[in-house]
Amino acid sequence: MGEAGGAVMARRWAAGILVAAACAWLSAFGSSVSRERAGAAAAEIVTPVAAKPVAPPPKPVPPPVDCRARKCVALTFDDGPMDSTAKLLDLLASRKVKATFFLVGRNAAARPDLVRREQNEGHAVANHSYTHADLGRSSSGRIASELSKTQDAIRRATGVTPTLMRPPYGSTSAKVASVTKRMGLAQVLWTVDPLDWQIRDAKAVERRIVRATRPGHIVLMHDIHPTTVAAVPAILKRLSAKGYEFVTVPELYGKPLKPGRKYVER
Numbered sequence: 001m002g003e004a005g006g007a008v009m010a011r012r013w014a015a016g017i018l019v020a021a022a023c024a025w026l027s028a029f030g031s032s033v034s035r036e037r038a039g040a041a042a043a044e045i046v047t048p049v050a051a052k053p054v055a056p057p058p059k060p061v062p063p064p065v066d067c068r069a070r071k072c073v074a075l076t077f078d079d080g081p082m083d084s085t086a087k088l089l090d091l092l093a094s095r096k097v098k099a100t101f102f103l104v105g106r107n108a109a110a111r112p113d114l115v116r117r118e119q120n121e122g123h124a125v126a127n128h129s130y131t132h133a134d135l136g137r138s139s140s141g142r143i144a145s146e147l148s149k150t151q152d153a154i155r156r157a158t159g160v161t162p163t164l165m166r167p168p169y170g171s172t173s174a175k176v177a178s179v180t181k182r183m184g185l186a187q188v189l190w191t192v193d194p195l196d197w198q199i200r201d202a203k204a205v206e207r208r209i210v211r212a213t214r215p216g217h218i219v220l221m222h223d224i225h226p227t228t229v230a231a232v233p234a235i236l237k238r239l240s241a242k243g244y245e246f247v248t249v250p251e252l253y254g255k256p257l258k259p260g261r262k263y264v265e266r
């Protein structure tokens with residue numbers, strides 16, 4: 001190994017540097033090309049999306065229950081929303097059960113978060129007057145103001161205008177019929193009343209409802225009483241075991257209810 005050998009090594013070393021430099025240049029050039037391509041591709045996608053937003057795919061809607069052929073029952077809860085309503089909503093959600101809520105307008109105005117939950121979780125939200133007034137003994141003006149203030153409170157919370165109302169105490173009149181007809185509200189009464197507000201006993205509420213319910217019935221309860229909320233799991237379990245399906249009031253009838261008309265059962 002003499003001087004000649006050293007020169008060969010030096011040439012190989014220089015050649016190696018050249019190759020490395022060429023590779024670095026090529027990779028830099030290559031990556032700038034691919035960046036441009038990526039930029040062009042992104043521009044192709046981004047421009048039309050920004051110009052015209054694509055709607056999200058619609059949520060799959062389960063087929064409606066045919067209550068002419070099935071054992072349906074509509075559970076309804078009046079006078080809320082209040083703190084105990086949140087627990088009821090948890091119970092219903094975990095069992096995928098839908099109900100109908102008749103709201104007192106001033107409670108709806110105080111707890112729009114719960115009204116929104118009821119609506120968003122698939123329940124029917126309806127009008128039960130603003131101050132729990134005896135509408136059957138009220139003037140047309142009072143009836144209209146009780147109902148329209150409640151419509152406003154529910155609409156503010158959910159963006160949806162109710163089409164059902166329930167007169168407090170079941171107290172109605174020709175005036176109530178005429179005002180509700182004008183306002184696009186059907187009157188929904190009930191078939192089964194366990195007097196849950198009076199007995200405040202979960203076991204008794206459960207027993208009365210399970211015993212009295214028949215297909216097509218509307219069951220009256222009050223979600224403002226913790227004893228009623230406590231009765232719900234057993235009511236759902238026992239009525240399910242008898243083959244009942246739980247539907248909202250609109251689902252129970254399967255067609256739009258007529259404003260002003262009174263409905264007691266299917």
Ligand SMILES: [Zn+2]
Nearest residue numbers: 078079168169
């Ligand atoms: Zn009530």
